[in-house]
Amino acid sequence: MLTMTDIKKVFRTDVVETHALRDFNLQVDEGEFVAVTGPSGSGKTTFLNIAGLLETFDGGIYQLDGEDVSHFNDKQRSRMRNEKIGFIFQSFNLIPDLDLFDNVDVPLRYRGFNSAERKRRIEQSLETVGLANRMKHLPAQLSGGQQQRVAIARALAGEPRFLLADEPTGNLDSQMATSVMELLKSINDTGTTIIMVTHDPQLAAEAKRNIQVRDGRVSEVDNVMPLKAATA
Amino acid sequence: MFQYYLKLSLKSLRRNPILSALMVTAIALGIGACMTILTVNYVMSSDPIPHKSDKLFYVQLDSWDPYQPAREPNDPPDQITWTDATNLMQEKAAFRQAAMASSNGVIEPADQDSKPYLASMRLTYSDFFSMFDVPFLYGSAWDAAADEQEQLVAVISKATNDRNFGGENSVGQTLRVAGENFRIVGVVDDWQPVPRFYDVTTGAFDDTEEVYLPLALKMPLELPSSGNVNCWKEPDGDGFIAFLQSECVNYQMWVELPSDADKQRYMDFLDNYANQQKALGRFPRPLNNKLSDVMQWMEYNNVVNDDAEVMLWLSFMFLAVCLLNTIGLLLAKFSTKASEIGLRRAVGASRGDLFRQHLVETAMIGLAGGLAGLGLAWLGLRGIEAIFGEFVSKMVHMDTNMIIVALALALVSSILAGLYPTWRACNIAPAGQLKSQ
Ligand SMILES: Nc1ncnc2c1ncn2[C@@H]1O[C@H](COP(=O)(O)OP(=O)(O)O)[C@@H](O)[C@H]1O
Ligand SMILES: [Mg+2]
Numbered sequence: 001m002l003t004m005t006d007i008k009k010v011f012r013t014d015v016v017e018t019h020a021l022r023d024f025n026l027q028v029d030e031g032e033f034v035a036v037t038g039p040s041g042s043g044k045t046t047f048l049n050i051a052g053l054l055e056t057f058d059g060g061i062y063q064l065d066g067e068d069v070s071h072f073n074d075k076q077r078s079r080m081r082n083e084k085i086g087f088i089f090q091s092f093n094l095i096p097d098l099d100l101f102d103n104v105d106v107p108l109r110y111r112g113f114n115s116a117e118r119k120r121r122i123e124q125s126l127e128t129v130g131l132a133n134r135m136k137h138l139p140a141q142l143s144g145g146q147q148q149r150v151a152i153a154r155a156l157a158g159e160p161r162f163l164l165a166d167e168p169t170g171n172l173d174s175q176m177a178t179s180v181m182e183l184l185k186s187i188n189d190t191g192t193t194i195i196m197v198t199h200d201p202q203l204a205a206e207a208k209r210n211i212q213v214r215d216g217r218v219s220e221v222d223n224v225m226p227l228k229a230a231t232a
Numbered sequence: 233m234f235q236y237y238l239k240l241s242l243k244s245l246r247r248n249p250i251l252s253a254l255m256v257t258a259i260a261l262g263i264g265a266c267m268t269i270l271t272v273n274y275v276m277s278s279d280p281i282p283h284k285s286d287k288l289f290y291v292q293l294d295s296w297d298p299y300q301p302a303r304e305p306n307d308p309p310d311q312i313t314w315t316d317a318t319n320l321m322q323e324k325a326a327f328r329q330a331a332m333a334s335s336n337g338v339i340e341p342a343d344q345d346s347k348p349y350l351a352s353m354r355l356t357y358s359d360f361f362s363m364f365d366v367p368f369l370y371g372s373a374w375d376a377a378a379d380e381q382e383q384l385v386a387v388i389s390k391a392t393n394d395r396n397f398g399g400e401n402s403v404g405q406t407l408r409v410a411g412e413n414f415r416i417v418g419v420v421d422d423w424q425p426v427p428r429f430y431d432v433t434t435g436a437f438d439d440t441e442e443v444y445l446p447l448a449l450k451m452p453l454e455l456p457s458s459g460n461v462n463c464w465k466e467p468d469g470d471g472f473i474a475f476l477q478s479e480c481v482n483y484q485m486w487v488e489l490p491s492d493a494d495k496q497r498y499m500d501f502l503d504n505y506a507n508q509q510k511a512l513g514r515f516p517r518p519l520n521n522k523l524s525d526v527m528q529w530m531e532y533n534n535v536v537n538d539d540a541e542v543m544l545w546l547s548f549m550f551l552a553v554c555l556l557n558t559i560g561l562l563l564a565k566f567s568t569k570a571s572e573i574g575l576r577r578a579v580g581a582s583r584g585d586l587f588r589q590h591l592v593e594t595a596m597i598g599l600a601g602g603l604a605g606l607g608l609a610w611l612g613l614r615g616i617e618a619i620f621g622e623f624v625s626k627m628v629h630m631d632t633n634m635i636i637v638a639l640a641l642a643l644v645s646s647i648l649a650g651l652y653p654t655w656r657a658c659n660i661a662p663a664g665q666l667k668s669q
Binding site for chain 2: 049052054055075078079082083097106109110154
């Protein structure tokens with residue numbers, strides 16, 4: 001499903017080389033809900049960006065959905081992102097002057113659906129996140145939790161196989177965070193594979209599987225439903 | 233997808249209205265300046281009589297000073313003498329021919345209340361009107377007999393007819409010019425070739441004359457010379473006739489030669505004529521006669537003068553400066569969109585998708601700039617008209633051309649300006665933009 005073997009990523013600037021990932025190995029199977037924890041700067045975001053084809057890597061083999069993606073060109077990578085991957089970011093990344101409908105529409109436009117199909121999917125995914133009655137609102141008119149729901153609706157609209165979330169609750173208070181987490185779990189229940197980076201051990205504990213990244217490596221893999229004490 | 237890009241571009245332009253307005257203004261200024269100057273150049277260099285400009289030839293005879301050419305390096309004078317003008321006219325060696333000169337005379341209106349006034353005149357031959365396709369409102373040209381018999385006939389301009397006859401058909405009426413009563417045979421309709429090619433020795437963009445009389449009347453009526461008179465030696469004696477028969481040049485000569493063979497024959501005729509004159513002691517220089525068609529003659533006389541060409545280059549440079557500004561503004565604008573671009577990349581837009589989106593956006597700015605530039609060009613042309621006179625108003629005829637050229641220029645230049653910023657925008661790394669708001 002998603003297999004990383006000895007993935008390396010080095011950031012080079014004029015003065016320093018940062019080995020963000022060193023021999024990163026991970027396999028994620030269909031339908032899993034993986035929570036990724038680890039100290040700040042350990043390489044979690046880098047891993048997620050590589051997993052989501054937002055960033056290239058410097059060594060190793062990455063197979064996504066059975067395909068070796070290291071030689072994909074820009075167009076192939078964009079298409080893969082568009083069709084198979086949904087992203088959720090800590091800072092929502094909604095486009096401020098587009099209303100909710102048009103925000104959810106963004107990935108669908110690059111998919112080439114006709115307008116009826118886009119409308120159906122937009123309405124359905126906004127329904128899923130409970131914002132179907134706010135379609136003509138601008139992002140700024142919503143609370144943070146609602147904005148993150150819109151971002152989730154945008155990620156869901158393309159019906160991706162993978163949902164990649166980088167600290168999706170990082171900007172939310174705990175109550176909103178809980179409800180976003182519930183939403184993610186229900187999405188996972190429909191079969192979508194989710195990989196979520198979080199620094200919140202309590203949220204991580206609710207995922208089916210936990211991994212920890214330390215110093216650019218997967219340092220520890222807990223199996224299904226770890227004890228809270230193990231990650232806290 | 234194009235529609236989607238249009239919609240996004242509109243939104244994007246509205247997002248920073250000031251930045252958008254600045255870009256549109258920059259392009260509009262550049263396009264406005266360019267189009268103004270370009271149009272003036274275009275009009276100056278346009279073919280005033282396209283359907284036969286290659287069959288009409290201006291005649292130059294080298295009757296000049298043996299010790300120096302009329303014009304460097306070795307060109308004959310721009311005009312011919314009275315003697316040669318009348319000789320050539322007598323031979324009738326071309327399909328059509330008209331010698332001519334500018335003059336002026338006082339018109340005394342029949343209406344006692346109106347004051348006499350000085351009118352510009354063209355003295356010429358009957359072929360003038362058919363050769364240059366002069367349109368007639370009433371009547372027609374005088375005939376060849378009138379030239380031969382030195383009849384007192386006149387063709388007048390529409391303005392003259394309006395002024396003296398209230399715009400009525402005045403053919404057959406009498407007009408008092410230069411102290412004589414002339415019978416009016418024709419009234420010319422609105423006619424203003426641009427440039428006024430038939431006589432560029434005075435001013436290529438002067439108005440057409442108010443009255444046309446047979447050149448043959450110049451001698452008996454002692455009609456004055458205006459325009460440029462150039463002499464390489466003193467007239468033999470004093471008085472009007474001595475001056476007329478001198479080696480001073482003040483006359484233009486046009487011939488219509490329908491075929492190359494006709495042209496060759498006429499050239500031979502001119503050389504023959506020059507040799508005859510040499511036998512009579514004139515034409516001391518080596519044989520050097522010239523026939524130039526209309527556009528060659530315009531070119532030779534620098535009708536589009538060097539100033540206008542310099543202005544054209546300056547205006548293109550000004551456009552370039554405006555475009556450099558636009559590049560800066562676009563860079564600023566697209567940099568504010570970095571996070572949106574990153575997001576679009578993340579959800580599946582390829583570089584090509586974003587390139588096209590931003591190209592549409594710059595094209596839209598270009599189009600708006602082009603339209604505004606057209607407005608400015610219009611104002612600029614009215615300004616030039618105010619300064620340089622009526623000839624620019626002829627440009628009404630080329631409005632569609634002008635619009636197409638202006639918009640194409642605006643589009644091409646804005647897209648050129650947009651290439652680098654757009655390329656930068658497309659190469660924004662998606663990952664880097666998504667972490668922080
Ligand atoms: N674009 C970049 N350029 C240089 N260094 C980077 C870049 N992105 C991340 N890094 C470095 O890579 C390491 C891993 O970063 P990151 O994956 O963001 O960590 P985490 O998400 O776990 O906090 C850090 O040392 C960080 O400074
Ligand atoms: Mg991170």
